Amino acid sequence: MTAPHRSGAHAAEPDSSGTSTRSSSRAKKTKAHAPKASAHNTVDARFGRVVILDITPSQEGDAFPAxxxxxxxxxxxxxxxxxxxxxxxxxxxLRNPQGRVVQRRAMSCVNAGLDRWSVRLQAGKHSDALPWDKAFAAVKRQLGLWSVTIEGWEDRYALWLHDAAIKVQVNDDVANALDEGASILTRWAEDADSGLGARAKKVLLKAARDIADPSVDIAKRFAAADSAEIHRLHDSNPLRDHISESQAKVFRVQRPKSSFASWYQFFPRSEGAYLDPRSHQIVQGNFLSAAAGLERARKEGFDIVYLPPIFPIGRSNRKGRNNALIAGPTDPGSPFGIGSALGGHDTVDPKLGTMDDFRSFVGSAHALGLEIALDFALQCSPDHPWVKQHPDWFRHKADGSIAFAENPP
Known part of the structure; x- marks a missing residue:
């Protein structure tokens, strides 16, 4: 066989507790100073207020998308x-190939010592549709390059809650601590980034009024900002200060059943072959006779039927039975010695049938839920049309002749 050069080639909408409507009620203003309203970081993602490193999954150092x-x-x-x-x-x-946000999920700290945060995301909707199914059109729109962006932010409420609890316990500078909490809750209720609904805003504003009321017991004032309802809002719609956005991590979403499949190597020239009683020669099978073997593959639990090359086989240097170097007149040769006067890699071997016969074979496989995989081996017989049409595609020996595989030696 003669080998040509092989050139290497280098979701659900964001969580929300309701529609964003401005509440008419307002908590009273306090004198405590607080950070300005949340704003996205506009500088290079590598230099945000929050440092974001080592986003996974990563494939080959991001040379390829996961x-x-x-x-x-x-x-x-x-x-x-x-x-x-x-x-x-x-x-x-999480954004789909069209750039639309399909999921926005809070991450959890899974290793405080290493500042490691994690979350589980779902890339599209599960489907069992295969490429020839009508339902695959909807699946196809979800395939391609998706991206994940990590938003790191300063959690002002969590920091205040931690510090205020200590100050209330030891009765140290409690008035300032509670006034600061009222200010944070008020700003949280008015923050557009939090995506709060009207009811959630009222909860925060009422808590801000309660915590700022000097006529109420200190413990009760603090408890107003430490309620289970506010903790739920903190989990779902937090106040996010100094948001820093990472660079996008790209990954490729592929079609159903792309993660695992069982393959069946299937020689159509052998399927349905028989011994001619008159000539005592083996008559090879073809696509029509091979279709019956597809049911066997399906019953044995395979997903994909893999066909070795189905192109014409060359005559020059054709091998015989059991890898003999000299072929007999009826030996079919190796399907990997591709190409003859009948055509090359763009031609179905006429002994296997016509292109319509091949389409019928593929249709029978699809009806059984089987896929057909074709081996597009680049080996060429010396008889391949490309050898004469494109001699520059092939390696040459020192004397200028086209190199070929020598098996043996």
Whole structure:
């Protein structure tokens, strides 16, 4: 065989507690100073207020996008930290190939010592549709390059809650601590980024009024900002200060059943072959006779029927039975010695049938839920049309002749 050169080639909408409507009630203003309203970081993602490193999954150092099957749940993690003793929060934002946000999920700290945060995301909706099914049109729109962006942010409420609890316990500078809490809750209720509904805003504003009321017992004032309802809002719709956005991590979502399949190597020239009683010669099978073997593959639990090359086989240097170097007049040769006067890699071997016969064979496989995989081996027989048409595609020996595989030696 003669080998040519092989050139290497280098979701659900964001969580919300309701529609965003401005509440008519307002908590009274306090004198405590608080950070300005949340704003996205506009500088290079590598230099945000929150440092975001080592986003996974990563494939070959991001030389290639990681791959997942559509509907597969994947774990996304990253390292996040901020200066000093500030508390950090993290949100993962999943976008489909059209750039639409399909999931926005809060991340959890899974290793505080390493500042490691993690979340599970689902890349599209699971489907069992195969490419020839009508339902595959909807699946196809979800395939391609998706992206995950990590948003790190300063968790002002969590930091205040931690500090205020200590101050209330030891009765140290409690008035300032509670006034600061009222200010944070008020700003949280008015923050557009939090995506709060009218009811959630009222909860926060009422808590802000209660905590700022000096006529109420200190413990009750603090408890107003430490309720289970506010903790739920903190989990679902937090106040996010100094949001820092990472660079997008791209990964490829592939079609159903791309993660695993069982393959059946299937020689159509052997399927249905028989011994001619008159000539005592073997008559090879073809696509029509091979179709019956597809049912066997299906019953044995295979998903994909893999066909060795189905192109014409060359005559020059054709091998015989049991790898003999000289072929007999009726020996079919190796299907990997591709190409003859009948055609090359763009031609179905006429002994196997016509292109319509091949389409019928593929249709029979699809009806059984089987896929057909074709081996597009690049080996060429010396008889291949490309050898004469494109001699520059092939390696040459020192004397200028086209090199070929020598088996043996």
């Amino acid at each position: 791959r997942v099957e559509i509907g597969e749940t994947i774990t996304v993690s990253a390292q996040l930290f901020i200066e000093g003793r500030m508390k950090v929060g993290a949100t993962a934002v």
